[in-house]
Amino acid sequence: MKRKSIAAVGLTLGLLAVSLILSGPIDGLEQQLLTERFRFRGELPPDTNIVILYFDNDDIASLGGSDLKRLYYGLLIDVLKKSGVSVIGIDVFFGEHNLQFPQYDSLLASTATAAGNVVASCYFRRIDPHASASASPELALQLYPAVSEGGLLGSQLQLPFAELREAVKGLGHTNLDPGPTIGVPVLVNVGGGSVAAFGFEAVRLFLDVPREGVRIAAGSINLHSPGSVRSLSFSRPGIVDLNFPGSLSSFKVLRCVEVLRSYQLQQLGVTPPIDLAALRNKVVLVSVIGEGRSRFFVTPFDGEFPSVGIHATFIDNALTDRFLTRAPAADAAAISLILAVFALVLVFRIGYLNGFMFSGLTLLIYVVATQIAFSMWCATLPIVQPVFLVVTVSLGMFLYEHLTVRKRVAQLERDKEEVESKLRASELNLQMLEQELMDEKTGDRPARGTELVDEIKRYKLDIKTLSAQVSDLVRFEPLEIGQDGGKAVFEGIVYNTSGKMREAVELIQKVSASDTNVLILGESGTGKELVARAIHNLSPRKGNVFAAVNCGALTETLLESELFGHERGSFTGAVKDKVGRFEYADGGTIFLDEIAETSEAFQVKLLRIVQSGEFERVGSTLSRRANIRIVAATNKSLRDLVAEKRFREDLYYRLNVFSLELPPLRERKGDISILAEHFLKRNDAKLSFSSTVMDAFLQYQWPGNVRELDSAITRATIMARAEQRELLQLRDLPEQIASALKGQVDLEDQIIELLRAKKFSRSSISETAEELGGLNRGTVAEYFRGVCFRYFFENLWDTEKTVRAISKSEEEETNDRVTKKLSEYLANVVDGITGELSFEQTKQNLRPKYKNLPQRYHTILDEVVRSYVAGKWK
Template sequence: MSYFQKIKNIPFVIRALSLAAAVVIVLFLSGPTNQINNFAKNIFHNIAGSSQPDSSIVLITINERDIESLGSWPLKRSYYALAVSQLNKAGVNKIGIEIFLSEGTAFQSVYNELLNQQIEKSSNFVLASLVSGLKYEDEKFTADSMLFPSPKIENKNIKSGHLNFVQSDGIYIPKLLIVDEKIEQSFSSALFDSEENTNQDLLKVNFNISWGSFKKYSLLEFFETAENPELLKKKFGDKIVIIGVSDPAIAKTIQTAFDDKFSGIGIHATALNNLMKNENINFKHNGFSTVIFLLLILLFTYKIENIHSIKYYLLGIPLFLILSFFLFIKLNIEVNYSAFIIPLVFVSAARFVNYLFEKNKRLSSSISEADILKAALKAKEINLERLQKELDLKTDSPPQELVHQVLMLKKEIEQLRKNENDETAEVYNQEEVQNFFGLIYKSKIMRDVVSIVQKVAPQNATVLITGESGSGKELIANAIHQLSERKNNNFVAINCAALTETLLESELFGHVKGAFTNAVAEKKGRFEVADKGTIFLDEIGETSENFQVKLLRVIQSGEFQKVGANETQHADVRIVAATNKNLEELVKEKKFREDLYYRLNVIKIYLPPLRERKEDIEPIVNFFVKKENEKLSISKAAMQQLVENDWKGNVRELESVIKRACIFASAEKREIIKLNDLPSEIVKTDKTNLEALILESLREKEFSHTSINETAKELGDISRTIVSENFRGIVFKNYFDSNFETDSAAQKISASGKEEVVEKVKSKIQTYLKNINKDLEKMNSKQFDEIKSEFSSKYKNLPQKYHFYLDEIIKHLILKIPR
């Protein structure tokens, strides 16, 4: 077993480094972990949707319009005094001013007295304070100094709360600060608690509410409401009212799951709502969850054996997401999501790199089919040289057996050389190839055709294109249009043979409403649509005489009538017609109007079939191959077969064959199209491949115990495993082709009339099937996808082309397992 064969055997250093790197990031790099944790919480919030805040919380916001209307910032404190006065009249529960009212200037001091008077009348009033030098020491928050608002400096009985918070992977607010033995609650705690306490816990704000969910009024709206005492009491009575600034030019904003700009007043309003509803985030399980997640990932790493065993991913990741979502949204418990996500990404990346490395190693260390065939060719050439010398020494009467061996070797070598060409990509000179409006060519005959097109296209004459079906007549017609003065107008193509006479007339000339059954609306004809442009009439030789009369009129005068109409219409249209028939013969047989023929045959262009321009096949093939898959190329042997084919369907048939070949080559993950990818009717020579070589050699040795080793030596001393795995694939293929009949498959594989040889092959087939059945019985599941993921060892060395047959055999055997 190779060093990189299974994920569980990844070198220890790779596993250790990937996990160590993940642990370092999780434990010591707060930047990436905070980003991941915030991203996860935002996703959960968006899935759950915005909650509704407590109905007792009402905000009075000072926005940009308020500031412009009431003067400059800061506002006169008389406005706060007026607001507090009106709120007291409304019978509010509590009032909080989330604006730090500094001592200010003498000008402001005039209004401080008014505000102080109103505050003293209010029993439940909270002002905003600030601390400087906030830090966390000895498991508690401290600060250098406390800054109180000017009303509290004058009256120490006024209640206040600090506005400070810490921002990292969220917003943390110290519920209580002690500075110089002075105790200061947070602004939200002061509004929520009736009495101070010594609880120094951190409140992590849960932003489960959008800014738009809060009940709020601008300051001007509030003053307008205050003019109606009843309405004022209805809206603000018994409420907790917070007054603050929402203008982003003044107030700090943050980004949340629901809002790009969430105002500072909203932070403290949300914190208050968290306290009232007990919805603040419980972050105390982060350390425990980090340890648990890292242990799970470690277990996860050793449990999954290979990159294909995704059931643990499919089970573990959704379980993690569902559990995390439930804890966060329903219980407000936050865990360290990054402790799961980062190690998972690192481990998965290590697995993927290992998978690529293992795949590359298998490809580089194993011998490809092409290499084996080359080795077989070389071995047979050496053997032929030896036999030829032996034959030359016996010139008088050479043994017939020796002569036969030499002839057989020459034949086999010839076939192997053809196969060698099937492994080598064809290279051609791109410089001589021309692409004329989709018409690919390099032959002289096509250069002459293109030259005629270039000469007649600028004229306005009618053109008749003749040539077999699929030769590219419509491409020529389009080129004529594109090179004419009509190129900016419509090019309209219609196949005259595809429609009945009635439908063709309606399609070309149009019809009026009610002209015939189902004519529910007026319709424009192709001639009308092609006005000032070009119309291409393909298969013109298939039209009826009655239709030809009407077409002749259009060509002569440009006049036509819609079906069911009396009015005559006119269209300025250039006509390009095409046919795969001999119109001159049809004229003689009275099947095509002579006058119409002469009208159409102003300029005649003959488009030769593909068999008359063989040198164009190679560039056309390469054009179609690159069109289907840029990475694909075609072998010399396959190209030779395509060039030698007659192509009765011309370019259209060739394109279909190339599409088929590209699909087959891509399915086997090859970058070269081989003879095997072409239809059997095109490939005229015998195909020599590894399957045929191995099977022929084993048959010669009558499937003896030493036949595998002898065949491996005969094919250039290759690995015994390559021969045995190819033979296993041959068994699966023939067993499937024989409709899962062991006797029939054994007969096909052995191709022998000897019963003992057939029995040897039959025994081999039964052994392979018994091994599969034995492993199937150990499986609890009967789902093919799950079984296949556990059967990776059975597919590992089996050539890719036989995987389909093993799939079908497993499915067949699953159905036979008793339920």
């Protein structure tokens, strides 16, 4: 796990670095997503204090030609001043004097002076950190203090002609930031000071902020006016990103010629088409909107958005405090890192499939949250970088895990092949020794006597050990039980439908519907409380309380207090009244575990409530009643205790209306593999047992029953995870279970001896399975099939000798039954084999023949197939 965690950390940090290197493409994708965010949010009403006036190409043509005379701008300024406009912004650049009509320059300058609220435009030919910082001396009065940290530098500043420059109240540049989002450089350094943006100057004049009231702070610029402070936060150094409220039509937009005509009509006493009083106290921007005469931009709501709209958007954002805020690169990286780590935690905790699903859901929630933050607080949180990091980290760890598992599986295969090679060599040596022993008996070879017999025994022991090692490297495959039963889960009780627990489950279903008391008998760990809960849940009392009390865990005084309750002061420590379990469970069911551990005095009190439902609290003389159903349980024989006068006979008969005995796990071995798989998948669905582990489970006697099995699997799971294995092996089990394979009669030997005793009759397999503790019938049959293959191999493919070795009988009828079974098994194996294929190809085709066969017999079956292909038997 440590190596996996290190890999996850390294992969996450590496991909985070990649995402930072790819910031250019990522920013481009973010810009595309930003457009979609605007569209998803929809249009917003802009600030009503903004009005746009414009001349279009038709107006210019009708007013005298290619260049509109400055006379009309002068007239327009005069009309707007008389209409009470608060700020007039002229988004038209007047750079040089008009030599043809100098009087119009004078008129424009004089009307601007008289208005006292005009903002003129200028622009820089170049803005970047390496630009020249020179400026004209005459601009000194229009400059703000220079931005010291992260300030932008401008060069080749283009100014209006001198008279106009001196006449206007404010001067602002019309440059825009060419970044991924449309931004406005608020202040651009030049000549020891800085020039403000055109829209900024309009806002300053509208808010009546003196030039000295503009103060530059880290990450923002503040406008101080009497009684208020307005702050404009930078999304990037010196730049604000625009938050477009909508298309150009969302603003109040009027044609300049209509405004001039309306003023003229108003002077004549005629109702004008435009109410000029509506322009009072507004910010009015004057511009030219026409192809070839103005710049256009693509915005989320407009394919052609004129530059005057950009300035109007700046003013709107400043007045409504809704400039876009952008997460700094460090914050964006932190968000991405947190989401990636969260995704890894999900993957590690709940597996890749569920982890991917919940990670995707987390990303979806995050994307929705970013849209909410954008719509409500104008915050643009990153999307592309977090999604990139989460997806690539998750897929990267999946690939890492896949490669790691493949590596472990390959190593497991190599280990298995190595042990199988040793096993095959031992089996071939044993076959040669068996042949030598047969030759000695016929006198064809000098006798080696005891030495040869001892060598054969040693090889058989080696084969057994090597077979166990191979099985411990191979995944256990549960039998396809079919008609012999299957897994069932009933109220939490896991069992084999063909095993002994089926009778107990059927009785539970019958007993539950009644309201009588039940006595559950069974060893510790067999699931008595689980059965008691099932009885309660299936009874009419299921909606009421189920209370469980372990009578053997409490002293007599404490047990009485726990069950009957007590009055305050009835004994030392009884500081307040207590409601007992009988009273608490009124109308429900109470489960009394280890009932045999109670004293005779307590049994007398218990008998009263069983008979009449009446009881008194400890320290009280007041009789109380409770309507309860009692389910008692014990791991002892109450009948014997009654005979020994250690348990009241009358109480015994009152409790034992229905008796339900749970078989110990050693008598329901058919349930072991089902229970083991259930507990294992509950702990970790990716893990599985080796065949040797399941053999150990079947051999062990389980004194602690199901509880011990659950505990052993939990321990084995922890051990396997610690070594990053998905196969639980013999070394993961507690020593007492692992050693079950040693020093006891092997399961194969138990099976073959029982079958011999039953003379291999038609019912012998079922009877053997029952005698071995309810072992599954299919397991017995598959072991017998493997035994037949092993004896056939050891007897050098001689059918007659094989049959006699298996049966150890001279009875013709018994040997006929074995012969029939052996022939059936061999015919099934060779069915479909042709001499045209190699052994490996043949084995691949015979894969289904190996299914369900215990792993210890797989190499033997290999030899059976190999010898058939080689023509050694037919």
